[in-house]
Amino acid sequence: MFENTKKCDVQSRQYLLFQENTIPRTFIFSYLASTNLKSQNLKQFFQSHGAHHQWSCKGYSTIPYCLPTCWLQCHVDISDQILEFNMHGRVKTKTNAEDKEAKRKEKEKKLKLYQTGIEKAFTKRKTGEYDEESLAISAQLLTANPDITTLWNIRREVLLHFKDEGQRTEDDLQQQMQAELCLIEQCLRANPKSYAAWHHRRWVLDNMPIPIWKQELALCNKYLDLDERNLHCWDYRRFVVERSQVPAADEFEYTSKKILANFSNYSSWHYRSRLLPLIYPDPMGKLPIQERKHKEELEIVQNAAFTDPSDQSAWFYQRWLLGRTLQALRLAQVHVSYDTVCVSLTHSVSVICDKSKIRLELQLNGDNFPTTWKSTNGQQYSHVWISALPKELLSGDKTLAITVSLHSGSSLVHYMSLNSGKLKASTKPQFSAGFSEGITSVLQDELDSCTQLLDLEPDSKWTLLTSVLLMQAVDRHKYQEDTLARLSQLIQVDPHRSGYYKDLWSRYKMEYAFDQNNELDQNIDLSCLNLTALYHCHYLSCVHTLDLSNNNLSGHSLSQLHPLQCCQVLKLDSNNIANLHGMPALMSLQILSLRSNVINIPDEVKYLEPCICLSSVDLSDNPTEKDEMLQELVKTFLPSVKMLNTCPL
Incomplete structure (x- = not known):
C-alpha cells in the first residue's frame, strides 16, 4: 500500500x-x-x-x-x-473433472433435501400444525436461504400461536424471542442485506416482552463497521433509535464518526440531514437548520467535497444545505371573468379534501358566496383552482367588491381584493434563495473555492453543478451569464445527464423571464429560450397571450399548461411536439398555433376537444398537414373551429 x-x-x-x-x-x-x-x-x-x-x-x-x-x-x-x-492476490486453485462431478452430486443432494423441507413446512402450515417442529424446519431452511419471506411468515404464525394460546409464560416467550434474534443474526451472516431477515427482526422486537434495545444498537454498530453502505442496517438503526428513544444528538455524533472514517458514506450524510433539523431547528422555519450550525455544516462538507471532487456523497449533502428557503403558502394570482374565478397558489395543495386544513373562500360585497372548487389539472392537489360564477353576476353597471381568502384551519393566511373595474390581482414571484448576509458570505467563499478547483479540473461535473447552485444562492442576477455558461459546459462534460441540465437551464430561463415581466402582463413572450420543460406555470394563470415558439418542448410538457385558464392565444410553433395527449382543458383558448412540429397522426386533434372555445388551429408544416383525414377529424372533434392552417373550414 x-x-x-x-x-x-x-x-x-x-x-x-x-x-x-x-x-x-x-x-x-x-x-x-x-x-x-x-x-x-x-x-x-x-x-x-x-x-x-x-x-x-x-x-x-x-x-x-x-x-x-x-x-x-x-x-x-x-x-x-x-x-x-497483502491478503489479496491469492492463486486460484484449479479443479479437475472428478471434483466438479462430486460438487454437482452434492449440490443435487442438498437441493432435494431443501425441496423436501419446503414441502413439509408448507404442509404443516396448511394443516394448522403450529409446533416446535415447524420452527425447527423453517430455521434449517432459512439458515441456507434467508430470503424466503413465506418461511418467516410461518415462524411469526407459530410464535403468535404460542402467545395467543397461552402455551408460553412471559419468561418463555422472552427466551423464545431471544432465540429468534440469534437465528436472524445467523441468517444475516449469510446475507447481511436480506430484506426479509431485517423485517422479521423488527417484528420480533415489537413482540418481545422486554426488548433489548441496547443490544440491538450495538448490533447495528457491528454491521455498519463491516459494511457502512448497508442501507438495510441503516434503516433498521433508525427503527431502533425511534423505539428506544435514543437522543438525536447521540446519533448525530455517530454520523460524524462514520463520516470522519469515510466521507464517501452517503448514508451517514443522509442520516445527518434528517437529524440536524431535530437538533438545530430554524426558529423562523425558513432555513433547514439554525444559521450558526448551517455555516459549520457548509464548511465541513466543503472540506469533504474538495478532498475528492469526483465523489458524489458530499456534493449531494451540500445541495441539501443549499436548498432554497421555503416560500410561504400564499395566493399568487386571482382572476375573475364573467363566469369563472381562477385562483393560483404558491404551493400545490388540496382545498377539496375533507381532512384538508386548507380552504378557499369567496366573498361578494362582504358576504360569503358558496363555491365549489375544481383543480385545473384534474388531481386532488394543484396550484390552480377554479370555480363557476353566475353569468349575470358581473353584468350591468353595479359595483361589486370581490375578496378571495386563503385559510389554514381557523387562521386567515392571505387574501386578495378585487372589484368590477379590477378583475385580477397578483403577487411578484420570489425565486431568490433568501439566505442571510452571514450565510451568503460563507457561500461566496465556497463559490470562490469552486472557481479555484475548476482552474485545476475544468471538467469536474460536481464542482460545475455546485458552482451553479452557489451562484443562484449568492446572487442569481449577478451570475446570470455565468450560470447559463456553466450549464452549457455541463451538457458537454456530462452528456449522459444532459436532459437534467437542459431542464435546469429551462427553469432558470423561465425564472429570469418572470423577473423581467410585470406580474399583471397579459402578453408573455417565452420564445427562443431553448426550453425543454416548463416551470412555475401557475404564475401564468392571468395571461391572455403566451408565446412558447422556437423552443425544444415535447408533448410531455403540454400537461404543465393547465394553469392557462385565461389564455386566449397560445403559440407553440417550432418545437418537438409529436402528440397532443397531455393537452389540458383550456376553457378560454381561441387560437392555437402548432406550426413546424412533428405531429404525424391526424387523430391527435381529438385531444383538443376539451378546449371548447377553439376557433383556429394551425398545424402547418407538420407531417399530418397533408393527411386527407385531418379536415374531417377537426370538423368531428372540434366543431367550434372555423380556421384550420390559416384557411377557412
Whole structure:
C-alpha cells in the first residue's frame, strides 16, 4: 500500500508523499479535519507541499497527497494496513473433472433435501400444525436461504400461536424471542442485506416482552463497521433509535464518526440531514437548520467535497444545505371573468379534501358566496383552482367588491381584493434563495473555492453543478451569464445527464423571464429560450397571450399548461411536439398555433376537444398537414373551429 511513497521535509516537518490512490482518502480527510484546514486553502496546500516531488500536477486527480509522518503514526497502523492489503492476490486453485462431478452430486443432494423441507413446512402450515417442529424446519431452511419471506411468515404464525394460546409464560416467550434474534443474526451472516431477515427482526422486537434495545444498537454498530453502505442496517438503526428513544444528538455524533472514517458514506450524510433539523431547528422555519450550525455544516462538507471532487456523497449533502428557503403558502394570482374565478397558489395543495386544513373562500360585497372548487389539472392537489360564477353576476353597471381568502384551519393566511373595474390581482414571484448576509458570505467563499478547483479540473461535473447552485444562492442576477455558461459546459462534460441540465437551464430561463415581466402582463413572450420543460406555470394563470415558439418542448410538457385558464392565444410553433395527449382543458383558448412540429397522426386533434372555445388551429408544416383525414377529424372533434392552417373550414 505504501510502496509509492517518499519522505520529504516541508518547513522542518516530516511528510509522506502518496501518489494518487495509494492511500485511502479517509486519511486525507481525517488530517484536514484534525488541522482545521479550510478548503479554500487546499489549492495552496497541495501546490506548496506537492512542489517537493517529481510527479506532474495537472489537477487534483494527479496531485499526490502529503501527510505528516507523525500524524500517520498516531492515526494509522501502517503494519496492519500492509498486512491487510497483502491478503489479496491469492492463486486460484484449479479443479479437475472428478471434483466438479462430486460438487454437482452434492449440490443435487442438498437441493432435494431443501425441496423436501419446503414441502413439509408448507404442509404443516396448511394443516394448522403450529409446533416446535415447524420452527425447527423453517430455521434449517432459512439458515441456507434467508430470503424466503413465506418461511418467516410461518415462524411469526407459530410464535403468535404460542402467545395467543397461552402455551408460553412471559419468561418463555422472552427466551423464545431471544432465540429468534440469534437465528436472524445467523441468517444475516449469510446475507447481511436480506430484506426479509431485517423485517422479521423488527417484528420480533415489537413482540418481545422486554426488548433489548441496547443490544440491538450495538448490533447495528457491528454491521455498519463491516459494511457502512448497508442501507438495510441503516434503516433498521433508525427503527431502533425511534423505539428506544435514543437522543438525536447521540446519533448525530455517530454520523460524524462514520463520516470522519469515510466521507464517501452517503448514508451517514443522509442520516445527518434528517437529524440536524431535530437538533438545530430554524426558529423562523425558513432555513433547514439554525444559521450558526448551517455555516459549520457548509464548511465541513466543503472540506469533504474538495478532498475528492469526483465523489458524489458530499456534493449531494451540500445541495441539501443549499436548498432554497421555503416560500410561504400564499395566493399568487386571482382572476375573475364573467363566469369563472381562477385562483393560483404558491404551493400545490388540496382545498377539496375533507381532512384538508386548507380552504378557499369567496366573498361578494362582504358576504360569503358558496363555491365549489375544481383543480385545473384534474388531481386532488394543484396550484390552480377554479370555480363557476353566475353569468349575470358581473353584468350591468353595479359595483361589486370581490375578496378571495386563503385559510389554514381557523387562521386567515392571505387574501386578495378585487372589484368590477379590477378583475385580477397578483403577487411578484420570489425565486431568490433568501439566505442571510452571514450565510451568503460563507457561500461566496465556497463559490470562490469552486472557481479555484475548476482552474485545476475544468471538467469536474460536481464542482460545475455546485458552482451553479452557489451562484443562484449568492446572487442569481449577478451570475446570470455565468450560470447559463456553466450549464452549457455541463451538457458537454456530462452528456449522459444532459436532459437534467437542459431542464435546469429551462427553469432558470423561465425564472429570469418572470423577473423581467410585470406580474399583471397579459402578453408573455417565452420564445427562443431553448426550453425543454416548463416551470412555475401557475404564475401564468392571468395571461391572455403566451408565446412558447422556437423552443425544444415535447408533448410531455403540454400537461404543465393547465394553469392557462385565461389564455386566449397560445403559440407553440417550432418545437418537438409529436402528440397532443397531455393537452389540458383550456376553457378560454381561441387560437392555437402548432406550426413546424412533428405531429404525424391526424387523430391527435381529438385531444383538443376539451378546449371548447377553439376557433383556429394551425398545424402547418407538420407531417399530418397533408393527411386527407385531418379536415374531417377537426370538423368531428372540434366543431367550434372555423380556421384550420390559416384557411377557412
